[in-house]
Amino acid sequence: MNKSYIWSLPTRAFHWLFVVGILVAFLTDDDHLLNYHAIVGYALLILLAFRILWGVFGPKYSKFKDFPTSEIKQYSSTIFSKESKYIGHNPAASYIMIIMLVCTFLIILTGVLTYGIQEGKGILGFLNETYFKNMKSMDNIHEFFANFFIFLIVLHLIGIVVDKFLHKEVETLKSIFTGYKNSKEDKSIKLNIFQKLFAGLMFILLIAFLVFNLLNPKNMLVASINKPIDYKVQNEFFVEECASCHTLYPTISFA
Ligand code: HEC
Numbered sequence: 619m620n621k622s623y624i625w626s627l628p629t630r631a632f633h634w635l636f637v638v639g640i641l642v643a644f645l646t647d648d649d650h651l652l653n654y655h656a657i658v659g660y661a662l663l664i665l666l667a668f669r670i671l672w673g674v675f676g677p678k679y680s681k682f683k684d685f686p687t688s689e690i691k692q693y694s695s696t697i698f699s700k701e702s703k704y705i706g707h708n709p710a711a712s713y714i715m716i717i718m719l720v721c722t723f724l725i726i727l728t729g730v731l732t733y734g735i736q737e738g739k740g741i742l743g744f745l746n747e748t749y750f751k752n753m754k755s756m757d758n759i760h761e762f763f764a765n766f767f768i769f770l771i772v773l774h775l776i777g778i779v780v781d782k783f784l785h786k787e788v789e790t791l792k793s794i795f796t797g798y799k800n801s802k803e804d805k806s807i808k809l810n811i812f813q814k815l816f817a818g819l820m821f822i823l824l825i826a827f828l829v830f831n832l833l834n835p836k837n838m839l840v841a842s843i844n845k846p847i848d849y850k851v852q853n854e855f856f857v858e859e860c861a862s863c864h865t866l867y868p869t870i871s872f873a
Contacts, residue, residue, distance in 0.1 A: 625680070639662045666722050738842055
């Protein structure tokens with residue numbers, strides 16, 4: 619058995635940053651945390667862009683053209699075979715990865731649309747003042763894709779568990795931490811200088827994006843088209859007693 623370096627550092631960093639991003643996105647799915655939810659969405663878009671370009675210019679096994687999708691037919695008849703033919707993604711995993719990436723794009727797209735249409739915020743905030751404001755179901759579509767993504771995560775995890783039973787010696791699960799899988803021959807990959815540079819730049823871009831949002835919490839990606847109302851100035855009593863349920867300005871005066 620050889621130790622083969624299959625998942626390069628950028629591939630693994632992408633994987634775990636993506637996991638964290640998706641997790642934070644689900645945790646910030648709350649009216650009061652919508653700003654953070656939106657920023658995480660944009661950050662995930664940067665990660666998604668990285669992964670798509672990595673799928674074109676990246677190392678072997680991370681490239682989409684090394685995803686053996688065309689072998690799904692043969693694979694489906696030997697899916698429980700003990701022999702592990704694929705050191706990268708197997709055909710089933712390849713499909714799930716691709717669908718996950720497409721689904722992420724649709725979630726972000728419908729997220730930006732919902733944020734604009736229903737909240738009047740973000741780069742599409744102007745839609746809140748147009749005919750499109752009537753599209754009240756945009757958040758349902760956003761939620762549908764988000765739920766579908768949970769389903770994909772479950773499939774992904776089931777795949778790992780099945781693999782753990784069938785191909786214990788390959789150590790697929792460990793490989794997403796260490797990068798190494800066990801194989802008969804050494805099938806290690808190596809990054810070229812262009813790939814290292816590109817991955818480094820994308821990582822810096824992601825960090826810069828997050829710092830930018832920290833320093834400019836009202837930038838155009840999350841800004842509202844409406845002027846903020848300081849309810850405390852208008853009626854402090856209302857804010858303290860009633861605003862936990864009523865978010866609009868009170869209809870009656872407490873003078
Ligand atoms: C625990 C949550 C909660 C708090 C706190 C609360 N409300 Fe309400 N309020 C409601 C709900 C729910 C309704 C809607 C009842 C219904 O369906 O008609 C409501 C209805 C109302 C209405 C009637 C609105 C209408 O359409 O006729 C008024 C007025 C109102 N609240 C005033 C207040 C004021 C003033 C305070 C603060 C002193 C307050 N509420 C605090 C939950 C709350």
